[in-house]
Amino acid sequence: MSAASDDDIIIRVRGLTTRFGSQTIHENLDLDVRRGEVIGIVGGSGTGKSVLLKEIIGLMQPTEGKIEVLGQDVTADPEGRDIDLRQRWGVLFQEGALFSSLTLQQNVEVPMRELSDIPESLMEETARVKIAMVGLPPDSAVKFPSELSGGMKKRAGLARALALDPELLFLDEPTAGLDPIAAAKFDELIKHLRESLGLTVVMITHDLDSLYAICDRIAVLVDKRAKVGRLEELLADDHPWIREYFHGPRGRAAAAGKTA
Numbered sequence: 001m002s003a004a005s006d007d008d009i010i011i012r013v014r015g016l017t018t019r020f021g022s023q024t025i026h027e028n029l030d031l032d033v034r035r036g037e038v039i040g041i042v043g044g045s046g047t048g049k050s051v052l053l054k055e056i057i058g059l060m061q062p063t064e065g066k067i068e069v070l071g072q073d074v075t076a077d078p079e080g081r082d083i084d085l086r087q088r089w090g091v092l093f094q095e096g097a098l099f100s101s102l103t104l105q106q107n108v109e110v111p112m113r114e115l116s117d118i119p120e121s122l123m124e125e126t127a128r129v130k131i132a133m134v135g136l137p138p139d140s141a142v143k144f145p146s147e148l149s150g151g152m153k154k155r156a157g158l159a160r161a162l163a164l165d166p167e168l169l170f171l172d173e174p175t176a177g178l179d180p181i182a183a184a185k186f187d188e189l190i191k192h193l194r195e196s197l198g199l200t201v202v203m204i205t206h207d208l209d210s211l212y213a214i215c216d217r218i219a220v221l222v223d224k225r226a227k228v229g230r231l232e233e234l235l236a237d238d239h240p241w242i243r244e245y246f247h248g249p250r251g252r253a254a255a256a257g258k259t260a
């Protein structure tokens, strides 16, 4: 991909610093996400991947720095923010974060009720379209989360994240807890949705197979910053953590799977 113009940048993080008491998580971190790409965020445990995601979607405020999403400053006073912004992204939290007392259908309708003026009469049909879109059978619509398998719950969370036709999709460890076959199918689904819906996808993952299968670029959180590049570039990087991550046993297995 060639150098991105300003219009191509859908998320722009500049000079981000995050501290909790005396602990510094991010320090002067910069990151650009380009329109239409799938970018994977990786890093050791506690390097601040989930915190970064929460800051990008405005659930947490950084200590310093600026984050623009779809041209709007999400670090600004929430009062000054466009209320439409939340309609333009979808988030799949870890474990799907479904409401246990609601059916799958009702879960998918939640963002429509909270954030849109879709008429009641259209909600059911829209939810059914989203459920089909993520590859779940029609009869799963009436099931409660406790009646769904782990893989189905992830797909259900994805259907809810897609409820309002977002431009931008955030995924927090989407394949964690899935067996390798279910994880590979989920990767295929994300790839297909990205292509058919023109989504930009930001994905926190520990799954090297996903990085190989679907990510255009990877942001590695090391030394409190983000080192960003294409897979080939990171494979040639000599940072000790990055080397260990990509060239250790799991990295070699993922690379072998890709070329098998």
Ligand SMILES: Nc1ncnc2c1ncn2[C@@H]1O[C@H](COP(=O)(O)OP(=O)(O)OP(=O)(O)O)[C@@H](O)[C@H]1O
Binding pocket: 020, 025, 043, 044, 045, 046, 047, 048, 049, 050, 051, 052
């Ligand atoms: N609300 C909070 N208050 C204080 N410390 C926090 C808070 N949220 C996160 N942290 C700390 O910030 C650090 C980064 O947390 P985060 O959950 O972003 O890590 P992560 O990179 O997603 O890790 P993992 O891969 O283990 O999920 C951790 O040390 C965590 O304890």
